[in-house]
Amino acid sequence: MYRTGLRRPLSAMHFFDVPGPEGKAHSHPFAVELVVAGDELDASGYLVDLDVLAEALGSVLSRLEGRVLNELPELGGRPPRWRTSPGPYGR
Numbered sequence: 001m002y003r004t005g006l007r008r009p010l011s012a013m014h015f016f017d018v019p020g021p022e023g024k025a026h027s028h029p030f031a032v033e034l035v036v037a038g039d040e041l042d043a044s045g046y047l048v049d050l051d052v053l054a055e056a057l058g059s060v061l062s063r064l065e066g067r068v069l070n071e072l073p074e075l076g077g078r079p080p081r082w083r084t085s086p087g088p089y090g091r
Helices: 051-065
Strands: 002-014 026-038
Touching: 002 051, 026 051
Parallel strands: none
Antiparallel strands: 002 026
16 A cells, blocks of 8 residues: 655634633644555556645645634534544545
8 A cells, every 4th residue: 555645734723612711712733634545556656646635735724724613614613623533624
């Protein structure tokens, strides 16, 4: 099995429905990692075109950068828990 991927920084905000500081929108730095795996390489010896992968990842991250994640319709108004579930972007 072959694997490759990219890692990019992301700064975004979220809040929890609790009293205190966690209940207010606050920012976190994230490291987002996109990994692709496959059994075969293409004729050029590559698993995937990294430029295409970078463009796709950049497209998703540009929608998230600096945003309050709770307010994104894709997350259904729930506080994101990226460490345990990447949500709709992880599929």
